[in-house]
Amino acid sequence: MTRKRLLLAGAGLGLLAPSLALAHERFIRHALKQPLNDLFFRQQPGGILGMHPDMLQIGILATLNLTGFLVVWFMRDALDHFVRLNLLSRLRGGLQRTVHNVGAFLIDRPVRVGWFYSFGEWAVIMFLRSPALVLMYSATNDSLVMPSYPLEPSSATIFKFIQVFLAILILTQTWLPLAGALIFGTWIYLFRWGPFVAVDALPVVTVGFVYAMSPWQSHKLSITRLNPLQTRIVRIVLGLGFFILGWTKIYNHDLTAGVGDNYPQVMNDPLVGLFAFGTDPALRRETWVLSFAAAEIMSGFMLMTGVFTRLWCTIMLWVFTKLMLVDFGWDEIPHIYPIGALLAVMTSNYLGTEFGAVQRKEREMRMSSPLVKRLALVAAASVAIAFLAVIPMLYFLTFTDRSLLR
């Protein structure tokens, strides 16, 4: 970041510093209908790793699920080779090309189709401009950036105007680096209410990177594509946001269970159901919290590391759209922003992975080693990655004291 941009980031921070987000509770209803069994989330005497058996089961299932996805991901070249030789070669013309493009979509290869490109351009426009809609919505609801952060009445007016000013910059794509600095400034300011508040708003920061990387003459340009670096940053930050949010859902389990108590329909999710399968029915809400969080941790991890990015973007798009249109209604309209971000990533043709080393090793071994040996390497790497992504943090959380949250 240049010195000029750093100064602007500081200015943005200064401008927004006096605004007070008095409370950071979720905007949607989250009051618990009955207390949760807090001991379920704590160290259990005699249990493996000191965990409740159901907690351990959910952790292991999430690890195995993640392992499965990683194995398929690392072996995707071999699978692709098999599909090309045994399926694709039997087709011809447009049908062959369509099947090839579907395959390319699923394994994050470039999809070279006119409508997909146009859709991608539209998605980037939506991603870059939708924060303006969120800011306008917040301004009309006396809140800062998101409805979760209400403004203090004494200073609300001026910050509503600042938000509208920022929204106009974004809508007209004017001085985007300044818009980026203002977003970073706002996000850093949110740490004043603790890391959880800032983490909750982490997905919003993704667009700040793209704004900060844009030229000052942004209003003269039609920015309709993200370059490879921007795509990578957006993917990593967005995934990291969901990954950390997943862990905070376990840490702050009362809030998560409270949302489930008020909106019981969110408890029906196939992946969540899979993780909680066979657990104690008396601990349904507790295991749901854990499974729901595990699903978010897993999807966030895969998005962050670039494993089946498009597939996970599609699943998360479905989840967010459902939350907005079916489960929570208008209260969750700011979710239009992550939907834009996910669409921009999903339609990008510059998707990469953070596990390039394993992939390179597997490709090298294709020249000389048999399938079994390659599979063994991939399985070992996948188990290690999945284990490290899930179990240590789950174990660590059983020692945490949640009394501060109440």
Add this chain to the structure above:
Amino acid sequence: MAAVRRNRKVVWTLSDQTREVTISSLAQVPLFQRLSPVEIQKLEAITARRKFAAGTAVFFQDDPSDSFYVVVAGSAKVFQTSEDGQDRILNTLRPGESVGELAMIEGLPRQLSVQTLEETEMLVVERKDFMEFARQHPEVLWKTCQALCERVRQLMGSVLDMSFRDVPYRVLQVFQQLTQRHGIAEGDGWRVRLGLSTRELASMVGASEDSVSRLLDRFQTDGLLRRSGEDWIVPDRRALERALEYAGQ
């Protein structure tokens, strides 16, 4: 009948006659012209034959470069697809020509797609087998280097043509090359049986479909070209060459 063993499984069974055809096809490939008959036979042992119906993609852009192909019979088009789905035909392949060897050596994803224009038979050599063969016969790598230089020269020529030649010249040049490479002499002239549409010709020329369509009408009126079903006929090759000379002035 002889069974060719590769990767511990039988991948192809060839009659002696088919083996002869394979050996003779491999010997014609510029890449392998310096190899001795014994070495060509060794190469044949790691080669498979595959038939593709007309309009079948042999491989797509962005696929892993895990093999290379030699056309034995038929023809195929080599094209690139832009991100927004626009195809540009770069070349056409005829028997004896190979494709995919440079990307295969580089080991990076393919930059081109290849699709057959008619029923086509190809020889396929897998990357790991070829690399092992090249280790034993380094002269193949020299030939690959030569092929690379030839491609670079062709590309530079193509860039030059695109920059300095107008569209009529480029259209005529494409037809001259097509006639030379794929033309079949018949009573009424040279027939090009590739079923190339106006859109595909426009993508080969690097011009809009409308302008190429207008030029094709003009050249047909001038008697330089004739359409016969899906084929193109060049009634007089020398007249086409003269027209190309004038267009180039």
